[in-house]
Amino acid sequence: MTFSSISRRKLFLSLLLPTVGLAAVGSAQATTFYVRADGGDATQCNGRADAAYPGSGTAQACAWKNPNIALPNSGSARIAGGDTLLIGAGTYQIGSGGYMQKVPSGPSSTARTRILGKSGTTPKLVGVAGVHRVLNLDGSSNVEVGNLQITDNSDCVYNHSVSAAACSGSMPWARVGVYAAASSNVWLHDLNVHGMAKNGFNAGGLSNWTLERVKMNKNGAAGWDGNISSGGSNSGAMVMRDIEIAWNGCGEKVATGEPWACWAQQTGGYGDGFGTTDTGGQWLIEDAFIHHNTSDGLDLRYMNGADSTKVTLRRIYSVANAGNQVKIKGNSLIENSVLVGQCTYFRGKHYMTEGDLCRAYGSSLLLILTGGDTATVRHNTIAGEGDAQIAYGEGTSTDRVYVQNNLVVGFPYYANTGTQTSMAAGGAPAVKSFSGNMGWKVRSCPSGTTCTTDPKLTNMTLAAFDAEPLSGSPVVDKAPMISAVTTDFLMAKRPTGAANDVGAYEFGATTAPAPTPSPTCTRRAPTLTLTGPTGSVTAGTRISYAISLKNNDSSGCGNTSFALARSVPKGWTGALSATAIALAPGSSGAAKLAVTSPVTATAGTYGIGAGTSSGIGSVHTRSASIGYSVGKVTTSTGLTETVSMSKPSYKAGETVSITARVLKNGVAVKGASVKFDALKPNGINHVWLSGTSDSNGYVRVSFVSGTGSSSIGTYKLTSVATSGSLTKTVTSTFAVYK
Incomplete structure (x- = not known):
């Protein structure tokens, strides 16, 4: 699948983790501690200065050399709640002595404990030795973590069914990037959690968490696994903005960053991009790019259905996940999103089986109802090869499903390519309302839907689907007004013309110029x-x-x-x-x-x-x-002298090193007097030096070159060696440059 069109979109360029200033100041009583690659251990440095270890002494005012000194596996933490740990550029191994202890909770939601990469850098925390977790938020509340890369140093996948891909004890792998439980009021931002042997995040029992500009990609089992054995239900506001969840269920090649060894549930893997256990909470997910996960993309199927819970999705781009692109249980709102159910993308690739493709019939959007729920699906563009593009199941006749102003494009059904996929289908007894929708090449056309006109989109092949309407598209100005929807997939103004457009895009709407995307990481030989x-x-x-x-x-x-x-x-x-x-x-x-x-x-x-x-x-x-x-030593009678510089040219202000050797009849002379005259480039000033030869006949002298104009250029060196009544003179040159 290609994503040339997505590179134009302002929405997902924000996923590229821009560098931001993160050294926030805590409360007046809080302390900032420092970590840097040239720091010292706990004995050598106190961690209270952003300075290198000077090389000697103890309890110096200098940085620690690893975050695990601040949060050792055993013993007391060296930082307290509300403190800031500022980590400098570099790579830091975590796990050889066990995983770090939990981050101390901050005193309040406005006085957080902060674990931050230094502004202008993205430090890398690398799990090794099969450590269970790289960052530990087990019981940590009132915490901020930002501007870090979290990964391991092995290509392997935890418990992979193929031995060539599985982890062994000798490999530098780690199981989980971020582990969290019983944790509240946490802000994670500007994180790239990738290449973990099992899960990017293993987190549950959370309350009032916010994730912004976070990537969870190419983790061996799942990007986010909410199963923490017990106590995994979440509550409060669960907010995620500007996130990417991709290629989970695949390993990551350390040297190149490419995904490999992709697998899923038929062979013992998992593969959800994002999944929870039974959970509550008010979930808000905006501006998410969810793609190429080996099972479901976004799986909120296990919402508990309580009246107080709801899932709101805006501007989601979910494509080429092997199960459902999005599945939700209970109250929900899905708007201004593009869902492309190419659920057979992984056919014949890596270790994926036919049974792993198009789970739950491959529906692009699956709604599960519980009774008394309201599910609203409006202004989305949905396409795919699953049985139904909008599917609904379970619940009672007290549920309500509103399908408004959506564009649905059908493709041949993956399980029977002789028939098209359905626009909407399912056994839910809910009351369903369709209005303002358009369908194209779908198996059947629900009432309230127009299904006879080609929508004329930029690309209508499944493998490269681009939902942006072309000029003259019949979706333009055809949708009934919905007062609550004032922007589109690109956050451009709705309406632009006489009325809203059907689907996720508003044709002709103007948006702010898209920033230039940062390229992906390609490693090359230095x-x-x-x-x-x-x-x-x-x-x-x-x-x-x-x-x-x-x-x-x-x-x-x-x-x-x-x-x-x-x-x-x-x-x-x-x-x-x-x-x-x-x-x-x-x-x-x-x-x-x-x-x-x-x-x-x-x-x-x-x-x-x-x-x-x-x-x-x-x-x-x-x-x-x-x-x-x-050089070959030439045996000769009388006194001989050779002279050389440590290099032919020097930068102004650099030390010039000169070596002379005095021989007599080919034998080293000890005690010979050697005088050096270095005439400066201006032809006026001199540098005079002298020395006495050692037992091997060598004389070594040096001087610091000047930086003024008279010192820049070529020096003429004359060296005169004297031993008894014998004298030998040699000349040479060297240069000093700005």
Whole structure:
């Protein structure tokens, strides 16, 4: 299925998790604690400063190196209710010592405990060691969690029926991204929970929860599973806005982010995008993109049907889920939504069976009634290959079903392609009212519906269905006015013309320009180079090589910490200026590798190497090499001298390192006096240096280059070695640049 049309829609571009400022300030008594990748442990740092561990000392004012220090598996939490834990850029493993203890409850709904990614970053919490949960909200109330990516580091799927896809103890996997129970007044925002071995969320027993800009994608069993064994019924306002629920029932390839190993209930899996156990609550779900889940997309079939409960859905785009696109029990309102029931999408793919396709007859919208319920379905565009596009069942004659101003497009019935699907059908004894609807290619046409005219939509194939009307479409200005509906699927004004349009879209309505969508994350090999002097030097010379590293991941990816390693011949010394570089996609970083050969090294060219890797996997593994040439020692009579710099050019303000070696008849001279004269580029000023050769004949000196105009350009170096009555003069050059 393609989604070119959806990329234009302002509604779902908001699902791409924009970076927002999240460092909210709590109450005056609350404390902000910090986590960053270069922080220290609980002994080294107190967590109260956004600073790296300085390398020595205890109880320093610096950040912790992992969130699990704030919330250790055992012992007391190091943060209290109402505090803020601000997590810096980087990847943090959770689970090697067990899952984190629950987040402490805040003092009130206006003084929450906050677990936040630092503004401008999206830190990644990575579950490993088969840990049950990455983030623990078991009994946590008055909490805010935001701007985080939560995942694990394995492709595997928990308890998969195919051994090649199943998790084993040696794999770095985690079962659940966010676990919550007995929790109230919680705000989750700007979260991407993906690639968990079982569930993105395992949450029930909630009250007054709000989710905004949250993704739950490519989790092995379900995006949201409300079954927590007992006490799973929810209450109060359950609000979800700008969410994406996709590819659940599938694993996720860590290296590429692609879904794989999709399975469902016939082989022991699950596959709902979003599902609960018996539950109450007032549910409001707006601006949701629900697609490619291996069972139902949105399953609220287990609402308890109490008169005080209701489900309201606005601007839902649900497509290509293998069961029902949406199912609801009890009081409900569904408006301005697009439901496309391509329930056979997974046919022949991965580990899906025929029995997994089109569960509950594949109806795009399934309404379950309980007696005394009111279900209103208005201004939606619904298409599909299930038995009925709008299905209703159970309940009593006291129920009411209102179907108003909807456009329904039928396709050949998946179980018998010789017949079309029904527009609406079911055994519910409810009183049903149809008005202002249009149908096309449906099996039968209910009263109050026009079914004789092609609606002329942008794309009317099931695999690429695009519900936006074309110019001249008969849906335009044909719907009765409904005073409560003043906008459409894109939140554009209704009506635009003389009357409302039938279906989810209002033709010709103007909307705000859509923001440019962020691309999906594509991992690519980094660029690694190793440069430095290539001319011959005397044995024992120290050469500084420059390492340059560029992160070539697409802009949709988060920051990555690349590890650096070096390779030098046995007996040589090699020192890296940094062992890791954190880079955003498209950015570059640098380090130095200082290599010194032993004075006994024979003439020849030796391989020097640098390599990089990351926790993403083999796609981030690269190496580079360069040759270190040891010159042949020429035996000669008299005094000889060689001189070299650590590199041919330096940045202004950088330290210039100079090495000279003095030999007499090919033998190292100890105690020789060497004077260095570096004439500056202006031809006037000099840098004078001197030293005495050691037992190997070496003299090493250095100076800090200037930054003024007189210091920028090429220096002329003269070195004069004196031993007794013998003198030797050599010259060389090096450069300093801005």
